[in-house]
Amino acid sequence: MVSFIFRRLISGVVVLFVVSTLTFFLLYFSATSVARNILGDTATPEQVLLKEAELGLDQPLVSRYFDWLGSVLRGDFGVSWFSSQPVVESILGRLPTTLSIVLVTIVIAAVLATLFGVFAAVRRGWVDRTLQIVSIGASAVPQFVVAIILVTVFAIGLRWLPATGYVPLSDGFSGWSASITLPIVALAIGTVASTAQQVRSAVISVLSRDYVRTLRSRGLAPTEILFRHVLRGAAPAGLTVLSLQFIGMLGGVVVIEQIFALPGLGFLALQSTTQGDMPVLMGVVVYIVIIVVVVNLLVDLAVGWLNPKARVS
Amino acid sequence: MKFPSRVTAAAVVTVAALALTACSATTTPASSAGAGTTGGTLTLGSLVDVKSFDPAQAHIGHDVQYFQPVYDSLLRREADGTLVPMLATEWEYTEDNTVLTLSLRDDVTFTDDTVLDADAVKVNLDRFRTGNGPDASTLAQVSDVAAPDATTVVITLAEPDPALLDYLGNADGFIASPAAIDGGLIATDPVGSGPYTLDKAATVAASQYTFVKNPDYWDPSLQVYDTIVVKPIADTTAMVNALVSGQVNAALLTAKTQAQAAASGLTEYEYPTDWQGLLIFDRDGALVPELADVKVRQAINFAIDKETLLTQVGKGLGTVTSQPFGTNTAAFDDSLEDAYAFDPAQAKNLLTEAGVGEFSVTMPTVSGFMDPAMTAGIAQNLADVGITVNWENVAVADFRSSLIQGKYAMSWFSLFQGSPWVASNQIITPNATYNPFHTTDAEVDDLVTAIQSGSADEQKTAAASLNEYVVDEAWFAPFYRPSQIYFTDADTTTTPQVQQAVPSIYSYAPAT
Numbered sequence: 001m002v003s004f005i006f007r008r009l010i011s012g013v014v015v016l017f018v019v020s021t022l023t024f025f026l027l028y029f030s031a032t033s034v035a036r037n038i039l040g041d042t043a044t045p046e047q048v049l050l051k052e053a054e055l056g057l058d059q060p061l062v063s064r065y066f067d068w069l070g071s072v073l074r075g076d077f078g079v080s081w082f083s084s085q086p087v088v089e090s091i092l093g094r095l096p097t098t099l100s101i102v103l104v105t106i107v108i109a110a111v112l113a114t115l116f117g118v119f120a121a122v123r124r125g126w127v128d129r130t131l132q133i134v135s136i137g138a139s140a141v142p143q144f145v146v147a148i149i150l151v152t153v154f155a156i157g158l159r160w161l162p163a164t165g166y167v168p169l170s171d172g173f174s175g176w177s178a179s180i181t182l183p184i185v186a187l188a189i190g191t192v193a194s195t196a197q198q199v200r201s202a203v204i205s206v207l208s209r210d211y212v213r214t215l216r217s218r219g220l221a222p223t224e225i226l227f228r229h230v231l232r233g234a235a236p237a238g239l240t241v242l243s244l245q246f247i248g249m250l251g252g253v254v255v256i257e258q259i260f261a262l263p264g265l266g267f268l269a270l271q272s273t274t275q276g277d278m279p280v281l282m283g284v285v286v287y288i289v290i291i292v293v294v295v296n297l298l299v300d301l302a303v304g305w306l307n308p309k310a311r312v313s
Numbered sequence: 314m315k316f317p318s319r320v321t322a323a324a325v326v327t328v329a330a331l332a333l334t335a336c337s338a339t340t341t342p343a344s345s346a347g348a349g350t351t352g353g354t355l356t357l358g359s360l361v362d363v364k365s366f367d368p369a370q371a372h373i374g375h376d377v378q379y380f381q382p383v384y385d386s387l388l389r390r391e392a393d394g395t396l397v398p399m400l401a402t403e404w405e406y407t408e409d410n411t412v413l414t415l416s417l418r419d420d421v422t423f424t425d426d427t428v429l430d431a432d433a434v435k436v437n438l439d440r441f442r443t444g445n446g447p448d449a450s451t452l453a454q455v456s457d458v459a460a461p462d463a464t465t466v467v468i469t470l471a472e473p474d475p476a477l478l479d480y481l482g483n484a485d486g487f488i489a490s491p492a493a494i495d496g497g498l499i500a501t502d503p504v505g506s507g508p509y510t511l512d513k514a515a516t517v518a519a520s521q522y523t524f525v526k527n528p529d530y531w532d533p534s535l536q537v538y539d540t541i542v543v544k545p546i547a548d549t550t551a552m553v554n555a556l557v558s559g560q561v562n563a564a565l566l567t568a569k570t571q572a573q574a575a576a577s578g579l580t581e582y583e584y585p586t587d588w589q590g591l592l593i594f595d596r597d598g599a600l601v602p603e604l605a606d607v608k609v610r611q612a613i614n615f616a617i618d619k620e621t622l623l624t625q626v627g628k629g630l631g632t633v634t635s636q637p638f639g640t641n642t643a644a645f646d647d648s649l650e651d652a653y654a655f656d657p658a659q660a661k662n663l664l665t666e667a668g669v670g671e672f673s674v675t676m677p678t679v680s681g682f683m684d685p686a687m688t689a690g691i692a693q694n695l696a697d698v699g700i701t702v703n704w705e706n707v708a709v710a711d712f713r714s715s716l717i718q719g720k721y722a723m724s725w726f727s728l729f730q731g732s733p734w735v736a737s738n739q740i741i742t743p744n745a746t747y748n749p750f751h752t753t754d755a756e757v758d759d760l761v762t763a764i765q766s767g768s769a770d771e772q773k774t775a776a777a778s779l780n781e782y783v784v785d786e787a788w789f790a791p792f793y794r795p796s797q798i799y800f801t802d803a804d805t806t807t808t809p810q811v812q813q814a815v816p817s818i819y820s821y822a823p824a825t
Binding site: 033034036037038039040041042043044047050051054080082083084085093094097148151155156159162163164165166167168258259260261262263267268271274275276 | 364365367370372445446447448449450451453500501517518519520521544545546547548550551552554555557558559560709710711713714715717738739746747
C-alpha cells in the first residue's frame, strides 16, 4: 500500500509539473498588454515600459519561467499584478467558498444518488423507468438555468434564502448554510441525476453476477446481500463517477459563482485569466492540480479498500 | 426486496437536513434607517471589486465607493460637480494657473491618531503621482509638492491643468495616514480620516466590505448611516437579483436588467456619463487613405442609424447625439445633437463627391464586451453606403491597448465624458490617449491651448468652438449617450454624481 501511495504521489508531482509548465507557456502566447491594463488608458508609454520592467516582463520567457518555478519551490507564489495581494492569501481566501459548495454538493450527491440508484436497480419496473426519465431530464437542464429559477423562486419570490453572497462558516452555521444552499442545489441536481444512473447500472450489473446468485441460493437475506456484497461491488463505479464530478465541478463552478456572486476560486481564475494576472492564475492552476491529484489518490485508495483486485492492478 | 428501516430513515434525515438548511436562515435584508432619520445600514452593490485600499492605487468611477468611507479627499465634489472644502478649507491659483496653494484644516486626525498636516498631504500626493497607479498620469503636470508649514500645501505645475481641482476632489485627493503607509499594510488595512473605518471582522474579501462609523469624525453631517456595506457583484443578473430580493439598497444596473428592477417598484435614476460611437482615428489616412477626406468621415456619420442602435442595443435608454462632449460641460451645444441625422442617401452623395468608390475598413470586436447587435448594425449601415467592415477578434484585455497603439483606423468605443480638458486629453490633443495617429491642426492646437491656459470665459468659449470643430470635421461618429441606470429601494434615496458612474457615498440618505 505504501508503495502504491508513493507511486501515485510521484505521478501526481509529474502531472503538476507538466500542467503548470504548459499553462505558463500557453499564457505567454496569449499574453495581453497587462502593464497597460494595470496602469489605465492615460498611462504614458514610458510608464508602461517601467511597469513591464517592474513585473519582469522585459526578461526572456525561459528566465521568467525558472524564476517563477524557483519561487514556487520555495513556497513563494508572488503577488497579484493587479491588487498586490499575495497569491497564496488570495487563493486561501477563496478556497473555503469553493470547497464549501463543491464538497457539500458531492456529499449530498453521493447519498442521494446511491439511494435513488439502488432503489431503481432493485425495484426496476416503473420506478426504474421513472428514475431514468427524470435523470435524463435533470442532466439536460443547464446548471445556470436551474440557478436562475432557484433565485427567482426562493430568493426573490419567497425571500427564504439570499440571492447572492457568501457567509463564512466562522460567522455562524445558519448564515453559512443559507448562503450556500441555492448554489449547492443548482449544482447537485445534475450531479445526482447523472451519478444515480451510474450507480443504478453498476448495481444491476453486480446483481446479475454469479456470486450474488450463489449467495441467494445459500439463503442469505436480500438486504444483507445488497448492503454487504452488492454495494461493495458497485461502489468503485460510483466513486469514480463522483471523483470525475468533483473535478468537473472545480472548473464548472465558475458559472454558479458568478450567478450567486460568490467569492470563489472559479471566479478568481476567470478574473485573473481575463486580466492577464499571471501570478494569480498560475497559483490557481497549481492549487487545483494539487486538489485533483489528492482527490484521485483518495478515490484510488477507497476503491482499493473496497475491491482487493484493484490493489493488484 | 424491501429497504430496511434505517435506509428509509437515512433518506428522510437527508431530505430533512436539506429542508432545514434551506429554512434555517431567512434572507437578511439590507436594512436602511427609517424614513427621514439617520443611522442604520446602507448596503450598496458595486459592479467592481476593490483591488487595493492604497490611495495611490485609487481610481475614479466605481472605486470611489470603497475609498470615500475611509479617506477624506482634499476637496469634495458635490453631486452637481461643485467643489467644496473638505481637508482643504481654501485654495487659490496664481495668475498663470501654475501654482496652487491649499490651506488645510488643523483639527483632523487619522484613525490611528496621526495628525493630518501638510507633510502628510505631500507624502500622499507624491506617492500618487509616482506610484504607477491607474490614475497616476492625471498628476503628470505636477512638478513639485511643498509643505511650507503645517497647514499649507503648495502644488507647482509644469503647465496649467484645468482639471487639477476636480482630480483633488476625486481619486487623486484621498489622504491616508503616513504612519500607516510606512507600515506597509495600507493596501489591505486602510487608515484615513474619513467618516467610516473598515471593519475587517465583518468584511469578506471579494464578497462584502463593511465600514462602521468613525466616532471621532470631524463632520458628523457626512455620517448619515451607522454602517455602510459595499458588496462587489460583477454579474449584472446577480446584481439585479440582489437588489430586487432586498440584499442591497442601491445598485447600478444595465439597460438589459432595467426592466426587472423597474417592474419591482424600485426608484430609478437615469443620467449620462459616457458616449458610444465610432472613433475615427486615422484622420490623416495612414491606414485607410479614404478616411483623410472629411466628406468620407461625414458620410460615415450620416450612414449610422443611431436611433435603431439605441433601441436595439441600449433598449432606448439614452439620447442620440452627434457630439463627443457631455451635456454638463461648457463645450456642449444642443444644436449639434442632430448634426448627422440618419441619412444614407446623403452619405452616398458625400462619398460620390469625395470620389471614393467602395472601400473596406478593419475594426476590432471583442466577444462578450461588444453587443453583437451593435457590430451587426454598424456593419450593415456602413455596407449600405459601400463601406465594408472587416471585424477582427481581439481579447478583451488587449482591446484598449490595440486602439492606443494605432492598430486600427477606426473602432467602436464607449468613453467617459469628462470636462472639456479631460475629454481633450482623452481624444483630441496630439498626445491624447485615443489619438494614436497624433492628428491635429493649427485650429485645434489654438483651441486646446485656450482651454488649458485661458481665463474661465476663454476656456468656455474655446471648449464650445472645439466641439463644433470636431463635429464639423467628423473626427468621430458619436451614436448616443447611454443612460446610467441606477436604482434604489423604497427606503433609500440618492443624487447621481455628475461625471461619475455611481453616486458618492455622501449623496445617500434614508427616503422621506
